[in-house]
Amino acid sequence: DVYKRQRRSLVGLLAGGAVLAGGGAAALAISGDSSLSPARGAGGAGTPAPSGPPSGAPATSAPSASASSADGPEPVVLAGPDAAPAWSRAGKYAPTCLEATDEVIMVVGRKSTSFLAAATGKRAFDALNTKDEFGASMGRHPTAHADGVFYLLCDTPDQFGLLMAFDAARGKVKWAVNLAAGDPGGAEVVSMYSKNYVAVAGKTVYVCGQVRELDGKSSFDEPTTGYIRAFDAATGKVRWEAKGTDINNVLVPPSGSRLLAASAVPAKKPGQVRMIDAARKGARGWKKPVPHTSYYFTTGWPLTCYAAGLFLFAGGAGDTLLAVDAATGREKWQRRFEARNGDQVRIGTPFPSVDGGTVHVPVGSDLVALATADGTARWVARLDGASDTGGANLFKASLRLGGRHAQCSADTVFATDSANTLWAIDEATGRARWKYTDDSQPDVGFLWTVGGDRVFIASHMTMTAIAARRS
Template sequence: MLVGLAGGALVLGGVAVAVARSGGSSPEPLPASLPSSNASAIPSAIPSAGPTQGSGSPSSSEPRPLPLSAPDATPAWSVTVDSVPTALVASDKVVALVTEKSTSFLDSAGKPVFTPLKVGNLSSSFRALTAFADGVFYIAGVAQKGSVRTLGAVDAATGKTKWVVSVEDSAGDIRNVPAYVGVGGGKVYVGGSYAGSLESDMIGYIRAFDIATGKEQWQTKGSDINNVLVPPSGRYLLAGSGKVREKTSQVLMIDPGKGTRGWKKSVPLAHYGQAGLPLTSYADGLFICGREKVVAVDQATGEEKWHLAAGPDQPDVRFGTPIPSTDGKTVYIPVGQDLVALNAADGSVKWMAVLPEHVTFTASSGLGLGGPGALCSADTVFATDSTKTLWAIDAATGKARWKYTDPGQPDVGFTWTVGGDRAWISSNLTMTAISAHG
């Protein structure tokens, strides 16, 4: 229930958490004294929730957890491909399938299009080496001629290569391991680390390339750069770092102009030492990060705007990777079997959805292993769970539209992506497309 102008409390799977708006100093989390969720009392529609007057009595605007239940999805099509994709990236009309040796393309009907590229995945263990923005695919991989590691820009409408550059280390360090590609602000970025570094002195890096020509603009490296977030519309980058044996990680703002460092902030128990998929997010001008406590901070100053935290009697609660909506107005936070939708601007709760008992969202692990745990289209939240099921959830209400279970997926999670209004799923040699609306 929401309990005052400074913040509110809600129950996620029996765990009470506090939502607090900040005005300079951070309000303390509220006590974990609320009862467990009662599924039978959940209304069929969840009203928008904002701060309410009063001392803590239940409000009619209080969002109650909505159990996720939906019919099985009806795929638009499934086709057999020649090689198992290790990475996928999609526009609204075409999906690129990156395998160990090449990259091929399917259109929205599942038909092969374009000439395959002789560029394969750098490693089957990395699934974040592709990106799509403004009609262009960006693919980091290994060119078969000479096994040179490259970054290429491919026109998603024609399949024609716009430019290709080497991402071999300019200083000749062969330990350079690219792990992430992101696009924003007229640049495409490659983030990674140096293989073989001791965990105690892990060195990460960011390299920035001009989006039109592929010319390198700058590069920076250090032990304070491991997990990199490139917001598609934000003004800054966010780099995370941390060590497994230490309880505190750090986030660091990076100015994309020249790669200079800005503010930095400690984030308890976040474990941002892993290069690859971003474990932080950006929405409505705010960076959103944290596992023990989710904190939303101003992108330019690092000033806290709101936070989401468990009560003092729930010290072991961990929040998953925040997932922003495509318009940046909403952020979705997984907490075990629950998914809570928050207004990005102030942290107020829009709705809560809950999986069946003993099932958890993949994104709630907050580790970024095995591909994305959740992604958004314009009006749908897609999320995978621990039973190898993909859910399509209405972004406005929190109601599930459909579910798709695939026992053939790897234990660490789905190989999948979202493009336009559909989910594209790879399962061994089968590619499947499902419309967001079933």
């Protein structure tokens, strides 16, 4: 078993090789689809019109959402005090990605992986000689956390292409797998597997990306072939693998055995999303057609979300959020965002509250909170002012760039904007608790994560922690 031999040698190598590291807005209407009867809305008969924005194209205007009827929520313009950090500490190296629990922050860098105490920022454990030079980006996110374990796509000085699991309470290596060793062909490289992101659901760890055969016959004009590799979270043992042009941007919910994948960009045909059944080793389940030009068919980080048994994704011309039953694919409801002045409206990456009862939808300068059960708008939070480039200020999650631009704690919504500001928004009201602005951030924006009820921000070589309720 190639994977088993690699795990034994890697854990020994890493344990022995540990090193220490120092510490213009357009008015929008929000409405349900009035053409759907209750029976049709529950049964999934409606199909989005086959039109949409160019694949991957960012919004150029800043549409903002307001209720389409008298009983809808009035937008709340975000304004709040500057945050008072709980602590701030300088390090020796700029991190490439972060992951955190309520007690420990895993700080991944170009030379090592270190662990800091969430309460103080001081070193929690000795650093390990594992590294990730590319870090988190538009189409890549190499870290995950679940049930007291950190997972990381990384390299060591001697090996590359590893998946590793660390005990978050001790900072020790649980297991390590050389992903390249499991590629078809063994020692002979016959395929190139990109490793875009790692995710965890229950007792399974998933690595997702794209694969390209190195036989000289494939073309970059052909639809992208994606893959999913499933590993046992306790041991690192491989469970199954699936691949195909219908597997891209795989969404892995934190629980359950159903995954959602988008097809590669097809030629002049409607695209589709489809369910992947992890309980049946990646067997294909239901599928639903959607416009082939929708942005989430591009490769990279998932641009869909899961909440309370529903998969949610954009349809129509990118202006309609659809909610379908994860088990059956039946449409439960849809919510359309309509510009009143002719500007094009497109939904950004939706994201759920921790309890799954609310889905947050970024639309340009607005963040709209919808009830997961029926799509009812609860509140609308609106940005004001200009971005760092002089245009309208937008929520980064609305730009459909992938990656971590918004995240929730128990009762707080964290979201970044294009003016280098991180907002802490009350989950119940949509009002800002505080804001944190750093004009020295790199062009890619904040490098940050949430652990428990704190948010941790890396700005070059400085790490800052802010409590969700502190102002």
